[in-house]
Amino acid sequence: MGSRETKTRLELQALLFFATNDFERASLNDIAEALGVTKGAIYHYFNGKDDLFKAAAVRLLDLMHGWFAQALSVDRPFKAFMEDLFRIEEMLLTASAEIGLGNAFSEYRNVLYLMLAAIKKFPELNEQVDRIYTSFRKALVALMRTAAARGEIRPDVDMEAVAYEITAFYEGALLLGAITYRKDYKVLGPRVYAAIWKRIAAEDPDPKGGEG
Amino acid sequence: MGSRETKTRLELQALLFFATNDFERASLNDIAEALGVTKGAIYHYFNGKDDLFKAAAVRLLDLMHGWFAQALSVDRPFKAFMEDLFRIEEMLLTASAEIGLGNAFSEYRNVLYLMLAAIKKFPELNEQVDRIYTSFRKALVALMRTAAARGEIRPDVDMEAVAYEITAFYEGALLLGAITYRKDYKVLGPRVYAAIWKRIAAEDPDPKGGEG
Amino acid sequence: MGSRETKTRLELQALLFFATNDFERASLNDIAEALGVTKGAIYHYFNGKDDLFKAAAVRLLDLMHGWFAQALSVDRPFKAFMEDLFRIEEMLLTASAEIGLGNAFSEYRNVLYLMLAAIKKFPELNEQVDRIYTSFRKALVALMRTAAARGEIRPDVDMEAVAYEITAFYEGALLLGAITYRKDYKVLGPRVYAAIWKRIAAEDPDPKGGEG
C-alpha cells in the first residue's frame, strides 16, 4: 500500500478514534494502538500529535461539506427536504459506513464535540467551518428560489432569514440534544418545521391560520 | 477569612480563568498563579485539578440558572422579552460584573465552550444542564400563557413547540456565532423572532401574511 | 487532663495505629485523624512525625520488656513455662487490652513488623532491643538454674545454649508464621519443645530415647 493511501487511512481512523476519545486526554500511545500502528509510523506521516489531529479535523470538515452538499443537491420538493432534516443520524450512519468509519458518528454529539475541540485548538479552521455553513445557507436559498419558481413556496419570503432560521434551529436542536441527552428534536423538530413550512408555503392549507 | 468563603472565591476565580483558558491545556501551575494561591492551597480545598474544574463548572451552571430565571421573571410584554433575547452578552456582562467576575463572559462563546467541556468531562452534569433548559422552556410556556390571557398572543398557539423553537434557535444562533466567529445572530436573530412573533401574535399586523 | 498524660495517651494510640498501618506510607493527616487530634496538637507534644514514631516504638519496646519480664517472673515448673510459650497471642491480647490498646496486637506479626520498621529507621533502638532479648535469655538461664536446683532438669545442661535455642526457635517460629501466614507453630511448636524438654529433663521418661 502506497504512502498516500496509508496517510488517508490513518486520518480516517484517527477521525474515528477522536469521535469518541478526547484529543487532549488521549496519549499518542493510545492513538497509535487504536490506529494499529506504532508511534514511529505516525511520525512518518504527520508532524506530531497536533498535526494528526488537525489532519483528521480537516478531513471531518471535508466530509461534512460533502454530506451537506449531497443532502442539498437532490432535486425534490422543499417540503420533503425539511422533513428529512432530523434524520441526520441516519444519514450520518450511512455516510460513515460508506467510507469505512463504522458507527462512530451514530451520535451527532460526537461530531459536534470533535468540531468544537478542533476549532478551539486551531482557530484557522474557522474559515473552513464558516464556508460550510455559509454554503449550506446559500444552498438553502437556492433551493427556496427553485421552490418559489415551482410555486411550492411564496415568492415574497425573506429567504435569507428563513435559511438562517432553519440552520440555526437545526444546530440548536442538535446542541440541546448534545448537552441534555434528550432527543427532543426527534419529536419537536418536525413540529417546528411544520409551522415554518406553513408560514412560507405557497398555499395556506389552513385558511384560519391556527397551529397544532 | 474563613474556609467556606475562600473556597467560593477560588471557585469563582477558577471560573473566570477557565472562561478564557482551556482546562486541559492549562497546568495547575498556571491556574494557581492565576488564582493567586499556591498549588498546595488548591489541594487544601479541592481534590485535584479535575475537582476544581468541576466545582467551577457547577458554579457556572448555578449562575446560568440564576441568570435565566431572573431574565424570565420580569413581568412585561412577551414581545419585549423576545426582542431582548439577543442582548445576552450585555446581560452577561452586567451579571458577571455584579459577582466580581469582570468581563470574562463578554462573549457567550466562552460560556458555551466551558459548558461543553465540563459536560463532556463530567457527564453527570447533564442532569443539571437539563434542569436549566427544561425550566427555561417551562418559564417560556408560562410567559406565553400569561401573554395569551392578556390578549397579546393567540390562545391556540402550540406553546410547547414555540418554546422549544425559541430555545433551540437561540442556542443554535449562538453556537453558529461560536464556531464561525460571525455574529449574524445580532442582525438576523431579531428578524427571525419578528417572523415568529407575527405567527403567534393575537392580531396579525399584516393581514396579507407576507414576510419581510 | 494534664500534658504528660496526653502525651502518653498519644504515644499509645500511635502505637495502636502503627500496629496496622505502615509508618512511611501513613501521612500525618491520617495519623492525626486516627489519634483524634489535629496535626498541630501532635507538634505540641512531639518534634514531628519521626519523633512520634520513635516515641511509640520506644513505648512498644518498654511494653515488650514488661511482658517478657512478667511472663518469666511467675514461679512455676520450667516445663509449664515452655508449654505456655506459644500462647503468646493470648498473652498479647490480655496485655494489650489492659493498657487500652484493644486487639491491635492480636497478631504477633504486627508487633514484629513494627519492631523491625522502628529498628531500621532508628538503629539506636538496637541497644534497647538487644537488652530485651539478652535479659530474656538471662532470665531463661536463671529459670533453668532454679529448675536444676529443684531437680526438674539435669544440672549438666548447657543452659546458655538451650536458652538461645528456645529464644531463637520461638522467634523463628513466629517469623515463619508472619511471612507465610501459616500458624504451624501452634501445632509443631509444642512438639519441638517436648523434644527439647525430653533432652534436658532430669529423668528421661522414655528410657529407649525414641521420639514422637
Next chain:
Amino acid sequence: MGSRETKTRLELQALLFFATNDFERASLNDIAEALGVTKGAIYHYFNGKDDLFKAAAVRLLDLMHGWFAQALSVDRPFKAFMEDLFRIEEMLLTASAEIGLGNAFSEYRNVLYLMLAAIKKFPELNEQVDRIYTSFRKALVALMRTAAARGEIRPDVDMEAVAYEITAFYEGALLLGAITYRKDYKVLGPRVYAAIWKRIAAEDPDPKGGEG
C-alpha cells in the same frame, strides 16, 4: 540489547539497590540514578515504583528458591549439611557474585528486611514465600529419610518436627542477628545443632546423654 534482557537487568539491579536502601524512603530519582537509567526508562518497563519493587522482590524469592534448592540438592551426610547451615552468608556471597549482584547480600539481614518489606507491601507474595519454606522443609525431610536409610540417623525420628525445628531455629537465629546486630548464631548456632544432632543421630556418641 533486547527488551527482555534489559528488564531482567533492571530487576536485578533494583534488587541490588533495595538490598541496602529502604524502598519507601528511596525516591524514584535515587533508584533511577542507581540503575543508571532515567525515570522514563523505568516506566517503560514497569508500571511504577511499586511495580519495580515487586518485580525485584519476586526475583529475590526466585533466587532464594534456587539457592535453597541447590544447598539441599548436594548428596552428602546429613550432619555435614547441618554444620553448613550457618555459612549462609558465605553461600549468599558466592551466589550473589555469580549472578552479578556483587556483595549486596553479604549480610542476611538485608535479605530478611527486603523480604519482609515486600511481603508486607504485597501480601500476595506470601504464597511464593510459603512455597519456598514448605519445599525447604520437605527437602529436609527427604534428606533425613535418605540419612535414615543410610543408617546416619535413627529411623524413628519425628522428621517433620525436626525439619520444622531446624527451619524455625535457623530463621530465628538470623532474625535475632538482624534485630540485635549480634551474630550470636555464628557461635551458638552450631552448638545448638550439635545438640539436635546428638538427639537424632543413629548411634549416641555419649551414652550418658550429657550435654556440652
Next chain:
DNA sequence: TATGAATGAGCTTTCATTCAT
C-alpha cells in the same frame, strides 16, 4: 518504511512543617 527503547521536561499530587490566630 518502520520500529520501539529511551529521553527529559513538565505534569499532577503529596505532605511534613510552619504560623497567625
Next chain:
DNA sequence: GATGAATGAAAGCTCATTCAT
C-alpha cells in the same frame, strides 16, 4: 494549649518526541 489554612519542596508519573537500528 490548640487549631487548620497555607506553604513549598519534592515526590511519582506522563508523554510527545527523538533516534539508532
